[in-house]
Each structure stands twice: as structure tokens, then as C-alpha cells.
Amino acid sequence: MKRNDWILITVVLAVSAIFLGIHFSRPQQKDGMAEVTIDGEVFGSWPISEDRTVEIGDGNRLVIEDGKADMVWADCPDKLCVNQKAISREGESIICLPNKVVISIVGGEEREVDAVT
Amino acid sequence: MKNRAAYFGVFTALALIFSYLESLIPIRFGIPGIKLGLANLLTVILLYKRNAREALLLSVVRVILSGFLFGNLFSIVYSLAGGILSLFVMAVLKGTGRFSVMGVSAAGGVFHNMGQLLVAMAAVETYRVGYYFPVLLIAGVVTGLLIGTVAEQVLKRLGNFRFES
Numbered sequence: 001m002k003r004n005d006w007i008l009i010t011v012v013l014a015v016s017a018i019f020l021g022i023h024f025s026r027p028q029q030k031d032g033m034a035e036v037t038i039d040g041e042v043f044g045s046w047p048i049s050e051d052r053t054v055e056i057g058d059g060n061r062l063v064i065e066d067g068k069a070d071m072v073w074a075d076c077p078d079k080l081c082v083n084q085k086a087i088s089r090e091g092e093s094i095i096c097l098p099n100k101v102v103i104s105i106v107g108g109e110e111r112e113v114d115a116v117t
Numbered sequence: 118m119k120n121r122a123a124y125f126g127v128f129t130a131l132a133l134i135f136s137y138l139e140s141l142i143p144i145r146f147g148i149p150g151i152k153l154g155l156a157n158l159l160t161v162i163l164l165y166k167r168n169a170r171e172a173l174l175l176s177v178v179r180v181i182l183s184g185f186l187f188g189n190l191f192s193i194v195y196s197l198a199g200g201i202l203s204l205f206v207m208a209v210l211k212g213t214g215r216f217s218v219m220g221v222s223a224a225g226g227v228f229h230n231m232g233q234l235l236v237a238m239a240a241v242e243t244y245r246v247g248y249y250f251p252v253l254l255i256a257g258v259v260t261g262l263l264i265g266t267v268a269e270q271v272l273k274r275l276g277n278f279r280f281e282s
Contacts, residue, residue, distance in 0.1 A: 001217055001219055001220065002215065002216060002217045002220065004215045004216050004220060005216055005217050005219055005220030005223070008216065008220050008223065008224060009220070009223055009258055009262070012223075012227055012254050012255075012257075012258050013254075013255065013258065015251075015254060016250070016251035016252075016254035016255050017251070018251075019250055019251040019254075020251045020252075023248055023251070037241075037242070037243065039241070039242065040241065040242025040243065077189045077191070078189070091245065091248065092248050093243070093245040093246065093248065093249075095237070095241060095243070095246070097191070097195075097237055097240065097241065098189075098191050100240065100241050101241075102241055102243045102245060104243070104245040
């Protein structure tokens with residue numbers, strides 16, 4: 001291992017630490033919305049504060065429960081989206097690549113104001 | 118000349134076997150989608166023992182073949198994007214002579230993931246991959262270092278052996 005190797009690794013880890021820090025410093029959005037897009041187009045969004053089951057097309061199923069959104073079923077071959085943990089923070093997302101479905105948390109009203117000021 | 122083709126065939130076959138072996142291991146990294154990328158070991162070794170062009174060819178051939186044989190066709194595009202970007206970066210870093218095999222491989226791992234992430238963002242038309250980004254960076258470095266460590270050991274034992282004529 002040369003010195004440059006260490007520099008490279010340190011830079012990469014530092015960048016990821018910064019992003020992780022930003023991500024986890026965001027509070028769980030009690031008033032957020034779970035927004036679903038299919039192939040980039042918004043399919044719908046629902047408040048994560050209300051328990052609900054949503055059928056996304058015929059290939060994915062979203063369940064909102066306990067303030068979290070989770071992909072509970074999908075017909076894709078790898079099921080990576082289903083195995084992923086439930087999300088609740090702004091910026092988090094569950095993506096089903098084969099079906100081009102994205103579930104993401106979008107901020108509620110409070111967040112909107114923050115963005116402006 | 119013909120021996121070079123034969124050696125390349127050996128590398129390709131090994132890469133496919135490594136790819137298959139890896140698919141047999143149940144997901145052990147916790148985060149879905151993260152894997153060791155064991156087949157890349159051969160790509161790194163070929164990069165150092167031959168040149169970037171042959172390593173690129175190995176990468177592409179392996180991804181396409183293993184996509185047809187073991188994986189789903191869907192993943193071929195992502196793996197190709199990651200593999201090509203990764204190899205480009207590795208070749209550049211190797212060319213500067215300022216990094217060891219492990220550093221080059223670590224960078225390779227990182228950019229392989231970045232390539233896949235970029236294609237995913239384009240395919241699904243979303244920029245909301247914020248959480249994946251740092252996790253993929255870390256996984257890229259770790260797996261890259263692991264592969265690089267093994268590659269360095271293999272290269273050391275290969276010594277001056279040349280894969281030609």
C-alpha cells in the first residue's frame with residue numbers, strides 16, 4: 001500500500017461519512033408523504049402517518065404502517081426492493097429497478113418552508 | 118499469437134466460474150445488491166499482466182456471458198456500465214504509477230458501483246438515491262481492497278510469467 005492509496009481511501013470514506021451524516025441528521029418525517037413514481041412519472045403520494053396498502057401497478061405492493069413505508073411484495077426477479085428496510089426519512093428511497101418503481105419520502109409542509117428560508 | 122487467445126479463454130472461464138461461485142453464497146453483506154465482485158479479480162490481474170484493452174474485453178465478455186448464463190439479462194446493462202467506468206479509472210490510476218494494486222482495485226470497486234448507480238438513476242429517472250450513494254462508496258472501497266489484496270498476492274507469485282506465445 002502506497003501513501004497515495006491511503007489518501008484515495010480516506011477521501012472516499014470521508015465523502016461517504018459526510019453524506020451519511022447529512023442523511024441521518026434528517027429527522028424521521030412524521031408529516032411526510034410517501035411518493036411513488038413509475039418510470040419517472042408520479043403515480044401518487046400518501047401521508048406516511050396513515051396506515052395504508054397501495055398496489056403499484058400489478059408488480060409491486062407498498063404498505064405504509066407505523067409511520068414507515070415498505071415494499072412488501074414485488075414480481076421482480078431479485079426482490080432487492082422487498083428485502084430493503086422500511087423508510088421514513090426524507091431522501092430515503094426504495095427502488096425496484098426492473099419495474100422502474102421508486103418509493104421515496106417527500107417532506108411535509110414544515111420541510112417545504114425550510115427549503116424556502 | 119494463438120496462445121494469447123488461449124490464455125484469454127482461461128481468464129474468461131475462470132471469471133465465469135468465480136461469478137457463479139459468488140452467486141451461490143447467500144447474501145452476507147447485509148445490504149441487498151452488494152457483492153464481492155470476485156470475478157473482477159481476474160480483470161485486475163489481466164490489467165497488470167497484459168493491458169487495459171484486454172482487461173476491458175474480459176470485463177465485457179464476462180458480464181455478457183454471465184448475464185445470459187446465471188443472472189438476469191436486465192442486470193447486464195448496469196454491470197457493463199460499472200465495469201467499463203471502473204476499468205477506465207483503474208487504467209488511468211495504474212498509468213500514473215502512483216498507486217499500488219490495492220489502491221487501484223479499491224478505486225475500481227468504488228467506480229464500478231458509481232457506474233451502476235448512474236445508470237440506475239437514468240433508467241428510473243430519479244435523483245433520490247441519496248442513501249445508496251455513501252453505502253456504495255464504502256462497499257466499493259472494502260470489496261476493492263479485498264480483491265486488490267488477493268490480486269497483489271497472485272501477481273507476486275506469478276512473477277515474470279507472461280501470458281503469451
